[in-house]
Amino acid sequence: MQTRSSPPSALANAPWWKRWWRRLPPSRQDRFATLGPLLAVLLFLSAIVVAIAYLRYEEIEREREAVTRDVEYAQQRLRLRLLERQEQLMRLAREIDNRAIDTEEFTFQAETLVSQFPELLAITWVDARRRVQAAYASPSAPIALMRSVGNSLTPSETDGSFDLARDLRQPIYSRPLLPPDSRTTTLMLQVPLTEQGRFAGTVMGEYSVDGLMRFGMPPEIMARYAVALLDDRGNVLAGSLQTAEPVLSFLPWTNPSLEHEVPVSPVGNGLILKAQGYRTSQDIVGSGFFWVIGALSALTVWMLIGTWRHTRRRVQAQQALVAETNFRRAMENSMLTGMRALDMQGRITYVNPAFCSMTGWTEAELVGRTAPFPYWPEEDHEHLHARLEDELNGRSTPGGFEVRVRRRNGTIFDARMYVSPLIDPKGHQTGWMTSMTDITEPKRIREELSASYERFTTVLESLDSAVSVAPLGSDELLFANKMYRLWFGTRGQGHRHLVDLAGNQPQPNPDDGDAVDAFAGMPTGALPDAGVENAEVFVPELDRWLEVRTRYLTWVDGRLAQMVIASDITPRRNAEEQAARQAERAQTASRLITMGEMASSVAHELNQPLTAISNYCNGMISRLQEQRITHEELLGALEKTARQAQRAGQIIQRIRAFVKRSEPNPTLSEVPQMVNNAIELADIELRRQQVRLTPYVAARLPPLMVDPILIEQVLINLLKNAGESIAQSGRPLGERHVELRVAPRRLDEQDVVEFEVRDSGNGVPEELIERIYEAFYSTKSEGMGIGLKLCRSIVESHHGRMRVENLYNGADVVGCCFSFWIPVTPRLQPQGPADLAANEPLTDKERAR
Numbered sequence: 001m002q003t004r005s006s007p008p009s010a011l012a013n014a015p016w017w018k019r020w021w022r023r024l025p026p027s028r029q030d031r032f033a034t035l036g037p038l039l040a041v042l043l044f045l046s047a048i049v050v051a052i053a054y055l056r057y058e059e060i061e062r063e064r065e066a067v068t069r070d071v072e073y074a075q076q077r078l079r080l081r082l083l084e085r086q087e088q089l090m091r092l093a094r095e096i097d098n099r100a101i102d103t104e105e106f107t108f109q110a111e112t113l114v115s116q117f118p119e120l121l122a123i124t125w126v127d128a129r130r131r132v133q134a135a136y137a138s139p140s141a142p143i144a145l146m147r148s149v150g151n152s153l154t155p156s157e158t159d160g161s162f163d164l165a166r167d168l169r170q171p172i173y174s175r176p177l178l179p180p181d182s183r184t185t186t187l188m189l190q191v192p193l194t195e196q197g198r199f200a201g202t203v204m205g206e207y208s209v210d211g212l213m214r215f216g217m218p219p220e221i222m223a224r225y226a227v228a229l230l231d232d233r234g235n236v237l238a239g240s241l242q243t244a245e246p247v248l249s250f251l252p253w254t255n256p257s258l259e260h261e262v263p264v265s266p267v268g269n270g271l272i273l274k275a276q277g278y279r280t281s282q283d284i285v286g287s288g289f290f291w292v293i294g295a296l297s298a299l300t301v302w303m304l305i306g307t308w309r310h311t312r313r314r315v316q317a318q319q320a321l322v323a324e325t326n327f328r329r330a331m332e333n334s335m336l337t338g339m340r341a342l343d344m345q346g347r348i349t350y351v352n353p354a355f356c357s358m359t360g361w362t363e364a365e366l367v368g369r370t371a372p373f374p375y376w377p378e379e380d381h382e383h384l385h386a387r388l389e390d391e392l393n394g395r396s397t398p399g400g401f402e403v404r405v406r407r408r409n410g411t412i413f414d415a416r417m418y419v420s421p422l423i424d425p426k427g428h429q430t431g432w433m434t435s436m437t438d439i440t441e442p443k444r445i446r447e448e449l450s451a452s453y454e455r456f457t458t459v460l461e462s463l464d465s466a467v468s469v470a471p472l473g474s475d476e477l478l479f480a481n482k483m484y485r486l487w488f489g490t491r492g493q494g495h496r497h498l499v500d501l502a503g504n505q506p507q508p509n510p511d512d513g514d515a516v517d518a519f520a521g522m523p524t525g526a527l528p529d530a531g532v533e534n535a536e537v538f539v540p541e542l543d544r545w546l547e548v549r550t551r552y553l554t555w556v557d558g559r560l561a562q563m564v565i566a567s568d569i570t571p572r573r574n575a576e577e578q579a580a581r582q583a584e585r586a587q588t589a590s591r592l593i594t595m596g597e598m599a600s601s602v603a604h605e606l607n608q609p610l611t612a613i614s615n616y617c618n619g620m621i622s623r624l625q626e627q628r629i630t631h632e633e634l635l636g637a638l639e640k641t642a643r644q645a646q647r648a649g650q651i652i653q654r655i656r657a658f659v660k661r662s663e664p665n666p667t668l669s670e671v672p673q674m675v676n677n678a679i680e681l682a683d684i685e686l687r688r689q690q691v692r693l694t695p696y697v698a699a700r701l702p703p704l705m706v707d708p709i710l711i712e713q714v715l716i717n718l719l720k721n722a723g724e725s726i727a728q729s730g731r732p733l734g735e736r737h738v739e740l741r742v743a744p745r746r747l748d749e750q751d752v753v754e755f756e757v758r759d760s761g762n763g764v765p766e767e768l769i770e771r772i773y774e775a776f777y778s779t780k781s782e783g784m785g786i787g788l789k790l791c792r793s794i795v796e797s798h799h800g801r802m803r804v805e806n807l808y809n810g811a812d813v814v815g816c817c818f819s820f821w822i823p824v825t826p827r828l829q830p831q832g833p834a835d836l837a838a839n840e841p842l843t844d845k846e847r848a849r
Helices: 008-013 016-023 024-097 101-114 160-168 209-216 220-224 284-334 353-359 377-391 440-462 482-486 493-502 568-596 599-625 632-661 671-688 708-729 766-771 787-797 832-838 844-848
Strands: 118-127 130-139 186-195 199-209 226-231 236-239 260-263 266-279 339-343 348-351 402-407 412-422 431-437 465-469 533-539 545-556 558-567 668-669 692-697 704-706 737-747 750-759 802-807 812-823
Touching: 008 130, 016 766, 024 186, 024 199, 024 209, 024 220, 024 226, 024 260, 024 284, 101 118, 101 130, 160 186, 186 209, 199 209, 199 787, 199 802, 209 226, 209 236, 236 787, 284 353, 284 668, 284 708, 339 353, 348 377, 377 402, 377 671, 377 812, 412 440, 412 632, 431 708, 465 482, 465 493, 482 493, 493 558, 558 671, 599 632, 632 766, 668 671, 668 708, 671 692, 671 708, 671 737, 708 737, 708 750, 737 787, 787 802
Parallel strands: 692 737
Antiparallel strands: 118 130, 118 199, 186 199, 226 236, 226 266, 260 266, 339 348, 339 431, 402 412, 412 431, 465 558, 533 545, 545 558, 668 704, 737 750, 750 812, 802 812
16 A cells, blocks of 8 residues: 655645644545545535524524513513502401491492402402401302302412412412302402401402403403413413314424413412414415425435445545554553653663553653652652662562652652563563652552541540450450449450340350351341440449440451440439439428318318217117117118228228328229229319319220339329319309210320310419420419429329410300320330339420420
8 A cells, every 4th residue: 555645845844734734644545535525515504594483493493472561561461460459458357357348338339449450250248257257249250259248258268369368477378269150250359458467358359350361451452362260280271272283293393382481470379461472374486495494414424425425435444554553552552550760771761651641750850860860859869879770680579669759840759669570572681670650649548547546436436435446256355445444444344244234135045166157147248237236334343333335346357246335324324213212202392281181171071981980879878777778779870880990990091091102113004993083082172162073984994014103192282283273263063073084095006095174263473384394484373383384394204294274255265274295105214213203304395296
């Protein structure tokens, strides 16, 4: 194959583009000669297509902008019309608020507005209870809009707009509505009425959507576009749109559908104004011109492709020759490792691009250079000369050596070099091949990891908790911090002892030497993903309470290990036990205070059976002395005396059981029995205060896991407080009553038993409801302020909740209701006195949850 060339003198005097063309290989010259006309034809066709498409695009954009502008103008006209009607209705509402008009004047003004503005169908005055006070409807309005005075509107008639106007206190538009037995779609406007700051109803105006279309839409817009009002689902409410018909399309002159839609303010997205431009005919001339040019261009392209196929065979031979050379060159250029070749005298004979990229020196600047090389740092010349001598004499280490290398810009980086002999095809050594790798970043990472490990170790050593890691089923200790070593030494028995106390250590067979088989069948793969397990244990050797947290992790060598973090919680446990004892003493003191306040009532209650016993005994003595009593009469009198003595004993026994100090003892307790015991004591005080108690206990109540004495204490306190509230209110005898209701309920997806105490007193002032549970705060002049706080603490220690609310009759307070509920199946059963009595009251956020 002959190459095209020119004399050097001709190339030197030729223009730059000729010199560039002459330097190209013949294969590329042939390819450019073939592809040049093809590219010219394609560029010409592309220019024609782009020009025509751009002009068409500009035309479509102008039409679209016109549609958008006209639709926005029509929407503003509708908006102004709606705002004018809204302002007139709001003026009417203000006159009603100021009591400037009555129902007759309202009807007259409504008739004037409806007759003046044809889009208004009806105007109605509705009070706060949805009753129609006055109304006027257009004679052409649907029958459903002709409302009678005194009738009440249903929520479906207002579609929620009445409730929104009541809540937001501002004019509210409804979604488009279709009244029953009517084909006229209406739009409802609710203007709220207020009376001394309270919601007093609305002035309801109802529009005809079709009337808004006919009388609010500009005629010039109707003439140019197909206009319609749609709802939020796209249904046509008024007007008409063009039907979708198949249109013959020749790209790129497809006539797009020019349309625009906007929501009608102030109605919102419930009413949408949509306009469509009328379709025009196709641009046949432009389309034909485009396709003629395209056909001519395609014919030219086909001819050029045929010529190119004949020249492709010539190019393939050159490509095969160049591919092998490029493949070998690409392998060298793709290497990230710098390669350098030295001859036997130490002269550089070859460097790859990676080596040049690392050092910043070009291949021409490095090839042929001898030591000292330009990439040697000046301060390391002596050391690097010694390294080069060892390299040329074959004394280099197989693992390579680390050196410092200077870049052309003066910066230094660390590198590792490996040296191997360079052997020619005849088996003779012609030099040395050196590979160089930049290790600056790996070295920096190793130093950072080392520093990070030191910081991590320093933090763990400074913790006041013992941290240890050990393999499962082994006494080997993988890690232990300073606190662990202080408590348990350097052996792994302390770690194993803490895990055994916590009770969550898997126990493999200690005699089995195969650590993998020892845990066969266990889900060890999922153990590191499990959460942290907590336990509070007492360690006799340390005389401390420790909170032990354990979790599984995969150690650096792949073994499954267990980490234990032990924190000293002895001060906290001591504080909890002290708080439990104080809570227990407070509950006992509260019961004693309650009995002290009820002492006079109890004494009166005991005086009745004792007086009866005295009367029976005196009567029997008198009749025995006079020998006027028979055996049967004596037996009957003795039986009555015994019953009175038994009644007095039961009262004393119930009081002793109530005030007796005992540790909390949660047991499965029957609800009726607890209620009866509480009523038996509380009813004494209520009868003294001339208050009637009406209990109601639902049948088949489930038993509760509670301390019955504590629940009885809560009920007695609530009943006693209810009686005192009624006594302070001064209610007449017919209105002095307390109601106790106990019934099952379903709250927060759990079954509970609710206790409810209702009284007819003066209630609790709203500003004091949040404070009645505070310690030492009382609304009674002689109260100590611990009763309700203890009641709520007792209820919450049984995982229940307590609340209080006033009872109203209109705006008057007619009583108060205290209620609490206890879950049927507690989420956590108390285990002892400290667990039940030391429970602190919940925070406000926890009660709200």
